Amino acid sequence: MNAPTAALHLQPRAIPQAFLDALAARFGSRCSTAQAVREQHGRDEGSIQAPPPAAVVYAESTQDVADAVQLADQYEVPVIAYGAGSSLEGHLLAVQGGISIDVSRMNQVLRVNAEDMTVTVQPGILRKQLNDAIKDQGLFFPIDPGADASIGGMTSTRASGTNAVRYGTMRENVLALEVVTAQGRIIRTGNRAKKSAAGYDLTRLMVGSEGTLGIFTEITLRLFPLPEAVSAAVCSFPTIADAVHTVIQTIQMGVPIARVELVDAATVAMVNKHSNLTLREEPMLLMEFHGSPNGVKEQAEMVQDIAAEFDAKGFEWADTPEERTRLFTARHNAYFAGIQSRPGCRSITTDTCVPISRLADCLLESIDEVNASGIPYFLVGHVGDGNFHFGYLIDPDNADERHRAEALNHALVRRAIAMEGTCTGEHGIGIHKQDFLREECGDGAIAMMAAIKQALDPKNILNPGKIFTL
Incomplete structure (x- = not known):
């Protein structure tokens, strides 16, 4: 059973006081250890719970992020990037302790190249904020995951959404990145050219890495003309x-x-x-x-x-x-309609994606299962590309309901994988889907991912415990 409590693998690391003192000296009032602030940054929109981070740093520039990560590297303390907090699979949880780096104040449009239909932004800018800023140039950014998520978070989880059937996902629409590495170095990947054969495609490697390989500080995106x-x-x-x-x-x-x-x-x-x-x-x-x-x-x-x-x-x-x-x-x-339909409930929300030819079979079998279970649910889908979402509405204090919902989730994901689909079309792996990733990809592919992670982040400080557990 892929239950959240089993998947947490809580391994809190000691946070040296010298590290917290160094953060306070560097960031002053932009470093907070207040309980309310920590708790806000220690939860997302999912149903999994974990202790909050030890501190929150509010970054306002690339150098802020680099300095915070350099200190974390020096003291071997985990760091978790935080944008809008709208993720669903436990991406933000401090399962190994550490600090949260909040990039929501890094929310500027840096450059618009209207003739080339590209834009470079900071990671904390929200999707709707970006489109408001560029609409007067007759352009828009089409990726729409539903939530008004941050562009950094959308890049981190390789998000897609309602427009993906025509415009693609973040994978196709992120052209270049500025990234702070696990050692606090600042690197750039990609460029604004339409194509390149120069070396490894580090941009594609970073997109969807869920904060485990680097922290994004600038993102260059492909834009589209507003339709007539x-x-x-x-x-x-x-x-x-x-x-x-x-x-x-x-x-x-x-x-x-x-x-x-x-x-x-x-x-x-x-x-x-x-x-x-x-x-x-x-x-x-x-x-x-x-x-x-x-x-x-x-x-x-x-x-x-x-x-x-x-x-x-x-x-x-x-x-x-x-x-x-x-x-x-x-x-x-x-x-929100689902949550409102059962006051006090929480949603165990999952997404899968299957070849469109198998979509009806997958949906109908899954609906029959949830109806038989007695668990209330909502169902929506970006069906043009075979992606859909179930939200199982449970009483968070009812262990039996949680168990039944997790059983439904497990059966749904296994069904999708058996139909040559994926365990997640757009939400990402986080904590909740680590076992499913192994089922989908196999031990060999997981070992290769782990080797990349260890090579780039040997101290395992960048969002540890997500995607897979080293």
Whole structure:
């Protein structure tokens, strides 16, 4: 059983007073050991709990990060980078003690190269903040994981989200990085060129490393032109299989759909109550189309014809920004709608991704299991690329409910792996999915990852205990 309490492997390291004194001397009031501050930085949006870090350093520059890491290297103290705190798999937990380096004040757009459609930002900038800053240049950054996460955190977990079916994930859209290494050195990886064959691809190595190989201090991203026209639609289906087959045929027909989100009937009911909507309480697709006015019209009509073959009904079009925001805000609030549906609960939230041809099978088997368990849940999915999320809503003080939810999570992930999918499409491994990573990749691949980690971070101070435990 991949239960959180078993996966924590708490191994707190001693924090020398001399180290804390050195931090205080360097950072003054920007180094805090207050209990409330430490607790804030010792939890994320997941359900796993662990002791907070010993101190929090608020970094305001690359040199701040480098100096803090150099001190940590000198005293062999763990360091954990902190952005918005929106991760779900225990990425921020101080399972081996140490300190948190909060980069939320490093939130500036440093350079916009509009002609090349690139931007360089600091890691603490939030996704919505970035798009607000560049929209007047006719550009946007499309990766949308739902939460208003920091760009540094999104890079760290290789995030994707609702637009990935058309625009890709952080893997495709991070071009270059400035990174502070485990020794406190500042290095750069990649550049703004469209392609390069120069040496190892260190940028791709760092993206998705979950803070275990370095701390990002600058990130260069690929941007896209704001679409000339945008249209969205919502429609309902008799079954989840009908909805999924509509998506499969849409992708196979080459329709460049920008977003296609699945919400099951139970979750639609939660969203209606939370967001004061009147959506049909049946399996539902939310779709968005980007392009020229004629192109968007053509895409939408083609998808509507495909959906009609699978008995879609209740088509509702949203052509104004306000209407689109209403629909997709409801989708983005599905997590909060689920939490609100059972006061006092916590969500054990998981995500998997399978080849789209196996998506209906994986979803239907998983739904049957959770219905039989009696555990309330919500279900949403970025189904254009086979990625979906279950949230099992449990009483955090009920050991039996937690055990049943973890059993459901275990069965779901194993099913996805058996279908040649992955244990996580976008949330990352953190603590919660370490055993699943081994099942997916095998001992040989884990040994190679561990060798890279040991070579770059021989003292194991960068977010230790995440992805795998050395």
